């Protein structure tokens with residue numbers, strides 16, 4: 203086989219996708235509720251925060267696999283607006299962990315062409331973390347690989363309130379007519395502006411709830427819940443989620459074979 207043929211774009215594409223999966227039916231966007239860090243640690247007789255530390259490794263693995271397998275976007279729930287109610291020590295550990303991981307991983311993210319963004323009410327985060335976030339966002343903004351969105355101090359309800367307020371301000375200033383407010387106008391005021399809606403939501407550790415995550419964007423996502431705790435999530439668990447996803451028949455309220463256009467842009 204000639205060298206040129208061996209490296210054709212099609213072959214690279216199909217080599218990326220693991221055996222058993224249909225490369226034409228991969229989700230374009232995966233959202234993940236990374237749950238079960240504390241239980242993972244407790245089960246090992248470790249302090250809860252060790253679960254968060256182990257969870258970072260699982261996130262790195264998942265991001266690399268998604269990037270390698272050609273998934274367009276990964277949105278991970280790292281810290282909710284409700285997580286401030288945890289003991290101060292755990293919250294402080296998490297904020298410091300986010301800072302350290304960003305500092306340590308930024309070069310690798312840059313060279314792997316990852317475009318990172320942080321979604322949430324970032325102004326409430328420690329100033330040092332805010333500065334690292336701004337730097338990482340700027341340095342990776344023109345990268346052409348996977349879109350990696352980290353939901354930090356994120357709440358779906360807060361996001362919708364913020365979007366409503368921004369629309370109201372535009373109406374009050376005369377820039378927008380109330381009749382111009384439609385689904386596109388509202389979606390354009392969400393943190394996720396420009397990102398397609400998630401096709402697949404994965405939640406680890408068995409909980410069957412959304413916990414204030416992407417309330418608008420998950421309207422038609424397929425949901426995969428696994429008993430695996432987040433720190434144990436790796437290639438096998440991701441493959442299971444994708445296999446499950448590919449077994450679903452998505453109907454978007456219509457009938458098989460006819461696809462209404464409800465996917466956000």
Ligand code: IPE
Pocket residue numbers: 236237238239240241242280281282285296407
């Ligand atoms: C998810 O794991 C991580 C965050 C919410 C920051 P948890 O810390 O919620 O772990 P469990 O659910 O208590 O096991």
Ligand code: IPE
Pocket residue numbers: 235236237238279280281282285409411413
């Ligand atoms: C959701 O997990 C938030 C994150 C994964 C960051 P939680 O552990 O906070 O959710 P609940 O409390 O079980 O609903």
Ligand code: MG
Pocket residue numbers: 237238239
């Ligand atoms: Mg939890």
